[in-house]
Amino acid sequence: MSIVSEPEKFMDSYAGSPPVWWNAIDEDGRYYFWNEGQPFGGSRTTTTQVINESDIPKGTTINMVVGISEAPTVGNILFKYNVGAGDQTVNLGNVVTEQTIPVVIPADADRLQFWMENNSGRMYSGTGYVMDGADPVPPEPEFNCECSVDPAGATLASLRSRMMVRLGFAAMKDNPPPGMLDLIDAWINDAQRFLFFKYPALRTRRMFRWTMTPGQRFYGLRANDEDLDCAKVLNPYRRLSWVGIQGPNNEWTPLVDGISPGMYVSLPNVGRPSRFEITTCIEVFPPPDYAYKLWIKGIAEYAPMVDGDDITSLDPDLVFLWALAYGKAHYQQVDKQEIVSQGASMLREMIAGTHGAKRYIPGEDMVPNRTRPGMRDGFLDAFGNPEA
Helix, strand or coil: CCCCCCHHHEEECCCCCCCCCCEEECCCCEEECCCCCCCCCCCECCCCEEECHHHCCCCEEEEEEEEEEECCCCCCEEEEEECCCCCEEEEEECCCEEEEEEEEECCCCCCCEEEEEECCCCCCCCEEEEECCCCEECCCCCCCCCCCCCCCCCEHHHHHHHHHHHCCCHHHCCCCCCCHHHHHHHHHHHHHHHHHHHCHHHCCEEEEEEECCCCCCEECCCCCCCCCCCCCCECCCCCCCEEEEECCCCCEEECEECCCHHHHHHCCCCECCCEEEECCCEEEECCECCCCEEEEEEEECCCCCCCCCCECCCCHHHHHHHHHHHHHHHCCCCCHHHHHHHHHHHHHHHHHHCCCCCCCCCCCCCCCCCCCCCCCCCCECCCCCECC
């Protein structure tokens, strides 16, 4: 939707009708806030433009092309807008100019107002305009789940309490002896860390992104774009599912693992990376000729639970059973083997459940037979037919 090119959607915030000085020039697509040579007094030089709330492109960014086609005789022209968080000002200056203003519209925006002012507070002549350029900017695609905490997770404090009760210290769960909580925290974190790395089928994989710098071959293992990855970093010592780059036209190309020193003969030439290697950092080759996005699908580094309100990364009951097994073994309690069996059984069921709707039935997906090669009075052509 283009909001600027549809003046019928703009209403005078006071009179409820298109403002006097809103003039559409169809030939060049500009919509002027005031006429050239028309004097105004005071700082506010135009009527505020308001878009009906139902037409506001909420949760997007719009590009508003604004400019000056005739310079004012006095002062600077200011472009102002308000999306519900106070007035924002862009000083356009006092010469003929044009620029694109990205305006972020919050999802809960209740208004989209914009107007132009002259900061001199005096009468002047000049022409300011907004061009058709307000189409919403498509949001960047997402390749990971949201960073919000799993509502089914359990806090470290709740697991501590359960551990105290099941280990026979229910009377002291609210006042544990010195060192007891540290011991329980170690069991809980050890259990979750083991499950996290040992069984990637438990949904521990993520997509990690690095924005490349042209000419730069080396990138830090933990220097990925944290805003995309919920402040998580890649664990380079676990199996990587996919490594590749995303180009300017959203083309995705896998990278081959391994860089032979003999390839360095082409340095310092740049190009589209085709290979990578992970040592103490990530190296790509050849050096990129563009700010490609380097993507790696792998397992995140484990973040231990420290504070009582930290949430488990995996199923809390599975983590609890494995941690409880550590505690039962530590205190040599007779039911330790039963707890171990319960934890192992739950783990098997959860891994089996990750197959989802996939079925592995031999012969179900039949591949059509290729044309069988053969000789008949000569060679076969490209279609498997005998050549004349």
